Amino acid sequence: MTAKRKRFIAGATCPVCHSADTLAVWREDNSYRVACVKCGYTQGQDDDMISAKRPDKENIIGIFHPE
Structure with missing residues (x-):
């Protein structure tokens, strides 16, 4: 295992x-x-975090796209 930053x-x-x-x-x-x-x-990422779904597009006001 390599050390990560x-x-x-x-x-x-x-x-x-x-x-x-x-x-x-x-x-x-x-x-x-x-x-x-x-x-x-310490806390690890569990399966619920991995499979979390994004909200419906109808409920999103806008998505920030940095330039």
Whole structure:
């Protein structure tokens, strides 16, 4: 397994210790992992997140396309 670059999630709050700006995300084994660098909390991507559907196009106001 190769080490992947961890990226911090700006403004995110840890659900366990409630510290802000301490969550890091990285990709591992074709799924995303999140960890708090302060308390050690970790969470993996579950099947519900992978199979989540996008909302109906009728309910979307607009899609942002950065140039």
